[in-house]
Amino acid sequence: MRSFIDRMRWPDYLIVAMLIAFFGYVWFTIEGTLNYKWRWELIPGYIIGYHTGREAYFANILLQGLAATIRISIYASILALVLGTILGVARCSQNLTIRMLARTYLELLRNIPPVVVVFIFFFFLSQQLIDALDLARWSRNIARQEDIWLWELFFGDMRRFPSIISGVIVLALFESAFVGEIVRAGIQSIPKGQREAARSIGMSRLQELRYIVLPQAMKRVVPPLANQFISLIKDSSIISLISVQELTYKTVELVASSRMIFEAWITTAAFYFVVCFGLSRLFSRLERRREGQA
Amino acid sequence: MDSQPIIEARNLDKFFGKFHALKDVSISVRQGERVVVCGPSGSGKSTLIRCFNALESHSSGTLVVDGIEVFEGSKDVRKLRQEVGMVFQQFNLFPHLTVLENLMIGPMKVRKVSRDQAERTARTYLDRVHIPEQAEKYPAQLSGGQQQRVAIARSLCMETRIMLFDEPTSALDPEMINEVLDVMVELAETGMTMVVVTHEMGFARKVADTMVFMEEGRIVEVAPPDQFFTAPASDRCRMFLAQILEH
Numbered sequence: 001m002r003s004f005i006d007r008m009r010w011p012d013y014l015i016v017a018m019l020i021a022f023f024g025y026v027w028f029t030i031e032g033t034l035n036y037k038w039r040w041e042l043i044p045g046y047i048i049g050y051h052t053g054r055e056a057y058f059a060n061i062l063l064q065g066l067a068a069t070i071r072i073s074i075y076a077s078i079l080a081l082v083l084g085t086i087l088g089v090a091r092c093s094q095n096l097t098i099r100m101l102a103r104t105y106l107e108l109l110r111n112i113p114p115v116v117v118v119f120i121f122f123f124f125l126s127q128q129l130i131d132a133l134d135l136a137r138w139s140r141n142i143a144r145q146e147d148i149w150l151w152e153l154f155f156g157d158m159r160r161f162p163s164i165i166s167g168v169i170v171l172a173l174f175e176s177a178f179v180g181e182i183v184r185a186g187i188q189s190i191p192k193g194q195r196e197a198a199r200s201i202g203m204s205r206l207q208e209l210r211y212i213v214l215p216q217a218m219k220r221v222v223p224p225l226a227n228q229f230i231s232l233i234k235d236s237s238i239i240s241l242i243s244v245q246e247l248t249y250k251t252v253e254l255v256a257s258s259r260m261i262f263e264a265w266i267t268t269a270a271f272y273f274v275v276c277f278g279l280s281r282l283f284s285r286l287e288r289r290r291e292g293q294a
Numbered sequence: 295m296d297s298q299p300i301i302e303a304r305n306l307d308k309f310f311g312k313f314h315a316l317k318d319v320s321i322s323v324r325q326g327e328r329v330v331v332c333g334p335s336g337s338g339k340s341t342l343i344r345c346f347n348a349l350e351s352h353s354s355g356t357l358v359v360d361g362i363e364v365f366e367g368s369k370d371v372r373k374l375r376q377e378v379g380m381v382f383q384q385f386n387l388f389p390h391l392t393v394l395e396n397l398m399i400g401p402m403k404v405r406k407v408s409r410d411q412a413e414r415t416a417r418t419y420l421d422r423v424h425i426p427e428q429a430e431k432y433p434a435q436l437s438g439g440q441q442q443r444v445a446i447a448r449s450l451c452m453e454t455r456i457m458l459f460d461e462p463t464s465a466l467d468p469e470m471i472n473e474v475l476d477v478m479v480e481l482a483e484t485g486m487t488m489v490v491v492t493h494e495m496g497f498a499r500k501v502a503d504t505m506v507f508m509e510e511g512r513i514v515e516v517a518p519p520d521q522f523f524t525a526p527a528s529d530r531c532r533m534f535l536a537q538i539l540e541h
Contacts, residue, residue: 191386193382193384194386194388196349196380196386197386198388199349199375200349200378200379200382201376201404201448201449202372202373202405203372203400203404207403207404211403216388216389219390
């Protein structure tokens with residue numbers, strides 16, 4: 001394969017030159033008129049900090065935020081997968097009421113802005129749930145104990161546990177609508193003959209779904225579900241609005257305290273990009289390998 | 295041969311929306327009888343046998359299969375289907391399961407047979423359809439003829455009393471038709487009650503006790519094969535036979 005530069009023609013050079021000129025101008029404006037003082041050298045310290053008293057490295061706010069984002073995304077996607085599968089099955093149900101309920105949920109979520117949805121879920125659902133289960137006191141008790149590294153590995157700072165949980169619930173409820181549509185499409189892509197064959201050997205509707213339709217449908221929807229997982233990681237930034245201390249929230253905090261607007265946001269953007277782009281490359285490679293086998 | 299009817303249909307009508315698919319169809323099938331249903335496409339043959347295991351529900355008339363009255367919303371539908379096997383034109387094997395699992399899933403999940411017992415039964419019937427060596431493969435790795443034989447074995451594993459065949463050889467390449475028909479002939483020799491929708495007249499002549507000719511949703515002619523092939527009573531039937539026997 002020829003290298004990228006070998007394949008460039010004069011229009012490519014022209015476009016590249018224009019881009020360089022444009023960004024150069026933006027750079028110049030910031031430098032000249034904003035009088036902005038770049039302090040890139042401080043950013044690494046906010047990722048991994050060094051505690052002089054204890055003489056040890058520790059994960060500083062940006063890395064803490066990234067860890068929280070990853071944790072929340074994983075839990076939320078598992079919950080969203082469960083809820084979404086139920087929703088997708090409900091959308092294909094024989095029962096009209098069940099079908100209509102699922103449809104209503106979906107249409108509400110599709111036609112209300114995500115930010116509004118997040119606030120509504122937060123105040124009406126997850127907050128009530130956390131109060132009802134008295135999660136705040138339960139997690140504070142754990143936070144007081146010693147040797148809780150396992151808890152912290154899974155949930156970070158235990159004093160923030162209720163907030164993480166409500167973040168996970170809100171995000172999962174929001175994404176479940178989209179997972180539900182993917183699952184429904186998967187179920188409906190299974191040929192009618194499969195259901196008829198299942199029925200003709202005497203299976204009940206539930207058995208037909210469980211042993212014949214769902215296993216095939218779920219296999220087919222792995223690629224779109226993987227993409228939805230990447231969307232979920234990006235969407236997780238919304239829950240910073242309900243004070244869940246994930247990457248976006250931590251960046252807002254950092255900007256407020258240090259005034260490193262550009263550096264902090266560019267770093268955060270890079271974090272999101274690396275995680276999402278990396279996953280998307282990984283998934284497409286796995287999928288190619290899977291196709292190679294089949 | 296037992297003269298007791300195992301399928302008894304009286305004045306069946308079936309509508310798909312406005313389309314009148316079955317018109318006042320009455321037919322009875324005795325235990326152990328082999329019935330071959332033929333007729334031009336769209337004549338309602340498939341619809342009729344799909345009513346027999348309640349994959350379609352008839353709009354009016356009465357249908358009793360193996361002592362169970364079939365009607366829309368009946369709670370006995372699952373019981374009925376355990377006694378009535380069905381082989382489809384498109385095989386409809388479960389692609390995510392191996393051949394053996396395809397045969398075992400019905401007995402295990404529906405009849406609640408143990409895994410060992412289900413596997414023994416499955417291997418017996420795979421032998422019967424002459425492909426014991428394909429047990430561990432997936433359906434997509436088999437030829438069409440082999441897939442259809444697995445589908446027959448899958449129905450047999452449910453130990454049904456009646457077998458319905460919905461154009462079992464129509465989706466097959468010509469060189470594979472015979473291997474499937476051979477299995478069906480052998481099955482007929484065991485005394486199984488069979489209702490077969492097919493255009494394979496050689497097969498019909500060999501195994502059928504009764505020939506049924508349908509056209510436009512009606513049963514036009516019912517006759518034993520020697521009479522049916524040599525002296526059909528209706529013109530339409532004669533024309534149809536002339537068309538398909540010409541080649």
